[in-house]
Amino acid sequence: MKLQIESPHVEPDKKLVKLVRSKFEHLGKKYDRINRCDVLLRKEKSDVQKIFSIEVKMEVPGTMLFASDKAETFELALDKVIHDLEHQLRRFKEEIQEKNKG
Numbered sequence: 001m002k003l004q005i006e007s008p009h010v011e012p013d014k015k016l017v018k019l020v021r022s023k024f025e026h027l028g029k030k031y032d033r034i035n036r037c038d039v040l041l042r043k044e045k046s047d048v049q050k051i052f053s054i055e056v057k058m059e060v061p062g063t064m065l066f067a068s069d070k071a072e073t074f075e076l077a078l079d080k081v082i083h084d085l086e087h088q089l090r091r092f093k094e095e096i097q098e099k100n101k102g
Helices: 014-030 074-101
Strands: 002-006 036-044 051-060 063-071
Touching: 002 014, 014 036, 014 074, 051 074, 063 074
Parallel strands: 002 036
Antiparallel strands: 036 051, 051 063
């Protein structure tokens, strides 16, 4: 799986990049047919609080999955995005199994 992490206007620290890589490697072990993941990390400006957003486009054979979230930290947003992608991958695998049975 090819993993590309982009973060315009913000330099993510090494700990965050390592965490992102680790989470996506784990997803890659659960589903080995992931071709590519594009991860976009953004810090959004707000007068009241800092808002961190993560958007992920995940390419699997025949389709593109997408998940995004905003939270007070990148780590919280990442956890929600990973959970969403795991759910989408599970559904995708089930659909493929159903097509192969039928």
